[in-house]
Amino acid sequence: MAGWQRHEGEAVALPRADIDTDQLIPARFMSAxxxxxxGGFLFADLREDAADFPLDRHPEASVxxxxxxxxxxxxxEAAVYALVDAGFRVVVAESFADIFAGNAVNNGLLPARVAEAGAILDALGSGTAPARIDLETATLEIAGARHAIELPDIWRRKLVNGWDDIDLTRAHEDEIAAxxxxxxxxxxxxxxxxDGSRDRA
Incomplete structure (x- = not known):
């Protein structure tokens, strides 16, 4: 997995709370x-039920x-796969489910916790806006405003290096061996x- 430090792309709003993993990718697609x-399974049921779904209007969005x-x-974890395969690099929200956030970081997707996410949703409305995310400064620039991202150091390290939990462990091989x-x-x-016996003190 390739790491990244900065991302620039179009942001699109999905003004829904409590989006769950079954909405992100319905269970019937899990055998694929x-x-x-x-990516083609992302929000499959919501897209089918909606005449005008935001991601269909703006397929170029990556935030x-x-x-x-x-x-x-x-x-x-397939919920994260669906987002990544659909071209998303960042999800911005006020809060995330813990397991989803961990899976996201392990797959190169930033779950960007931003306190003002509600105001960003209002500013975007039904359109898009250029967004710029910088992991080094933990900031999001969007819709003419700059916002702080709650970004634990370990998340930053994993995203920048393209690491999952196994890679993170391997980074400490010398200390583990010592x-x-x-x-x-x-x-x-x-x-x-x-020889199969045990050493004795």
Missing amino acids: SRAEGY LVAGPNFGCGSSR FARARRDAAPWTWPAR
């Missing part, structure tokens, strides 16, 4: 291969601005011997 791409508690519901050596020296009886 990720290799085929999940989604939504209501609070985005990504609630079941912990399906701990293992020290532990073995301090408590050799806890380690199996190569």
Whole structure:
């Protein structure tokens, strides 16, 4: 996964609160291969029910601005896949479900917590606006205003480097190996011997 530090793109508003993962990608699409791409399944039911869905009007958008508690519901990582495969790099909301936020960061998608997300929704209305996100300064510039993003340092590190949790662990391989050596020296009886017996103190 490629990392990123800055993103510029068009922002589109989806003024709904409590968007859950089943709305993001309905369960019946979960058997599809990720290799085929999940972008076409994003908001499938909402798009079918709406005569004029915002993402259909603005397919070029790469920044989604939504209501609070985005990504609630079941912990399906496919919801993030659908957003990423549809071309989104950032979702802006006042708050996110914790599991969704973790899955998003692990897949290069920024869940941008912005206190003024409601005001941004109002400013966008049914149109779009250029948006610029900078991970280094943790800021969002959109609709003529600059907003602070609540961005934990660990999220920034993972997004900039294109890391998931496994990559983050690998970044500490030297420290892990040093701990293992020290532990073995301090408590050799806890380690199996190569001949199948155990070392004795």
